[in-house]
Amino acid sequence: MKWLILTVLCLHLCEGLLRIPLKKGKSIREAMKESGVLHDYLVKHRYYDPAYKFFNNFATAYEPLANNMEMSYYGEISIGTPPQNFLVLFDTGSSNLWVPSTLCQSQACDNHNKFNPNLSSTFSTQNEFFSLQYGTGSLTGIFGFDTVTIQGISITNQEFGLSETEPGTNFLYSPFDGILGLAFPAISAGGATTVMQKMLQENLLDSPIFSFYLSGFMVGTQSSGWCSQGCQGIVDTGTSLLTVPNQVFSELMQYIGAEADGNGQYVASCSNIENMPTLTFVISGTSFPLPPSAYMLQSNSGYCTVGIESTYLPSQNGQPLWILGDVFLRVYYSIYDMGNKQVGFATAV
Incomplete structure (x- = not known):
């Protein structure tokens, strides 16, 4: 049985387990503090409610990056042929995969890895527009299809977002390039096929089960x-x-x-x-x-x-x-069983 395992530490591979090593980087808060913009940002966004992301309409996903201020663990994926590498936040609270693209003119895109669709022989698009609502504005772009590779496992014709605008200053200071959502398809913006869905369709996973251990x-x-x-x-x-x-x-x-x-x-x-x-x-x-x-x-x-x-x-x-x-x-190892709609916990060791 193959499961999707995301872990802070690179462990020895076990049969049937796909392990994704997470990298620790500087948090958005640390980067903003070093740049002298943290105080103004916190004053401007102090009344943001972190629960808004869970009460949206299904056409437009709401994913507040303000919630990621302390985040410092990210994993690497690649998109395209030949592969273009990105650091992404694996997020159980959203469903879409998106990365910055060469179509983006926002300042936040300039200091992150950008996907160039012209350099991938397997890329295709129907130019369908998407919008993801964040606490400081809308991240907008188009959906495309290409090969996504996670730890040597390739997912063909995976739908993902190519950003065209990235709002606010918080994206500018984020150590990750994009976000890979692992939540249920019902909250996927534009009805896009999620990475978990596609892995199951291609028999890359036997069960819709994945887990996190953040120390x-x-x-x-x-x-x-x-x-x-x-x-x-x-x-x-x-x-x-x-x-x-x-x-x-x-x-x-x-x-x-x-x-x-x-x-x-x-x-x-x-x-x-x-x-x-x-x-x-x-x-x-x-x-x-x-x-x-x-x-x-x-x-x-x-x-x-x-x-x-x-x-x-x-x-x-x-x-x-x-x-x-x-x-x-960070204290408890968590296992997400989407097939049975269950979450399990164990003490992290």
């Missing part, structure tokens, strides 16, 4: 009662932080001992991390503790940023919504 609810030992009437959770590799309902956010910051810094972030002294509470998620009766070393993002300033943000939006059934992003997924 009830309780605070400390006390039950918070925040999910006493039930909560809904989304597991998303495309969200860098842990997202909690707005109605519990302030109380959670008090438990942690964090204060607002004026830029829309919450900070606390790094020297106090060992005294902060462990946050425990209870999922289907199993406890998943998240230590403060996981949810506090350390820096060289002596103050640590809390890797937690809030959302005002409820889930579709009205229950409080939590998004388990990379802050959680």
Whole structure:
């Protein structure tokens, strides 16, 4: 049986497993800070709600790059014949594959790898337009078809997006070139065939199962009662932080001992991390503790940023919504079984 495995570390290949080594790079936040534009960006986008991406119409996908501010792990793929290489973010919260192209005139495209359709003998297009809505504008382009190769596995005639415009400054500072969505086809912009769909159609995967390893609810030992009437959770590799309902956010910051810094972030002294509470998620009766070393993002300033943000939006059934992003997924190995619509977790070792 062949599965799709994405892992931070290059492990020995096992029969039937496709492993994609993820590379660690500088995060968007780090790049913006070094360039002196982080403060203005955070002030401008401080009220962005990270849950908007999950409540869109199916014609236009909404994928906020603001969620990727802390992202620093990416994998390499190639597109075309001969192959052109790209670093992409593997995202369980979106469904489309897109990369910058030579059709793009935006500044953000100039410092990233760009796909040149004229250099690929296997490229074709029907010039179908697409638009992906981001927190700072619309990424637009056309759909094309070409061979996509992932760790030596070639997917022929795969549909993907060639960007023509990339909005805002955050794309300019992103260490990845494009995004490879792994979510269900229902949220694919333009109804484009997803990479997972195409791999199954070509019998490159036996089962629609993939996993990531990026290295009830309780605070400390006390039950918070925040999910006493039930909560809904989304597991998303495309969200860098842990997202909690707005109605519990302030109380959670008090438990942690964090204060607002004026830029829309919450900070606390790094020297106090060992005294902060462990946050425990209870999922289907199993406890998943998240230590403060996981949810506090350390820096060289002596103050640590809390890797937690809030959302005002409820889930579709009205229950409080939590998004388990990379802050959680760095601690737990996650397995996504699309065929049975299940997500599994195991402690990362």
